Amino acid sequence: MLKEGTNNVGGSTSTWSRVCDTCRSAPCIVYCHADSAYLCSSCDARVHAANRVASRHERVWVCEACERAPAAFLCKADAASLCSSCDADIHSANPLASRHHRVPILPISGSLFGEPDHEPEHGFVNEVEEAFFEYDDEIEAASWLLPHPVKGNEEDENGFLYGDEYLENLVDCNSCGHNNNQFSNVYQHQQNFITVPQNYAVVPVQGLQQAQHFQTGLEFDSSKAGFSYDGSLSQSVSVSSMDVGVVPESTISDISMSYSKSPIGTGDLFPPLFMPSHLTPLDREARVLRYREKKKTRKFEKKIRYASRKAYAETRPRIKGRFAKRTDVDQMLSTTLFTEVGGTIFPSF
DNA sequence: CTTGCGTTATAAACCACATAGCGTA
């Protein structure tokens, strides 16, 4: 197996971490459990379209961080599929990252790029996925800034760098006297792996009470992190339309039915997996850097939460760009002084 | 180097109205 950054395909060096097990000429994008093979898109399509049995093979996306292992979790904040190791790595890096909402990856069956096996009713699944990738940008962005707490580029005894301005802010915040036992508990488990402020509180006030309430009676069984949760949690995948920031108008009720809404700050329902001890600080750094690069390339475009309102706005009459009363428009149209062009009123002289 | 002016780029404000969400009866 070629090492990361050393793949040489077609005479050019690529940064693929793992190539397709079949063609060996393209980066793998899915892992087939049945075949125990990593496949590129074309090979996946070819292999799993060969017959009906093959088409039923369940595949999962390859981890977008390490690109070496099957993805186990879908992180909506990072808009990425992550393996258990990377998930633990990334989301244990700081308190904000630990609050990222993640759900177990559902296996893919049928064609990845062609027609789906069965169209989800009302496009529900797609809209949920779309909603899932939306997030509070500020929190997300903030969480990105904290993978390695650095101060003066010094390295601590665990090999972590210090000097991140954001961490300094966190420390400042920490000094405000807030406390959150949940974070303390989480990081007590992780003290062997990461250095964090023990008393740092980031749970919004609004959600703190509820988060604490939810915590009682709900236990995360890390041994089942392979992706079935405790029964009480099985239907409680944490997708909050409030958090998400995008609410497909026609499906909000559907979402709330299948993904019970959790209050802000209940990311703790999915506490980060414990850090794999075999990872070196360099590995951690590399993964975090990879994520930062991906973060940079993302596009943040205006999000339309209510398509119906957009449609109304587009058809609404305007005067100099401003919405106009229909009665006023009607009066104007009744005269010969104005003409309507594309919903906008223009003087006809 | 500072100041003033003109040009260009970016952000904010404005408008009406359908609709979600909440409280009340």
Next chain:
DNA sequence: GCTACGCTATGTGGTTTATAACGCA
């Protein structure tokens, strides 16, 4: 607990206006 109703806040896009940034004399 459920339903109906009224009220309020929100979101939507094209244009204008305000502000910032920049270059040049």
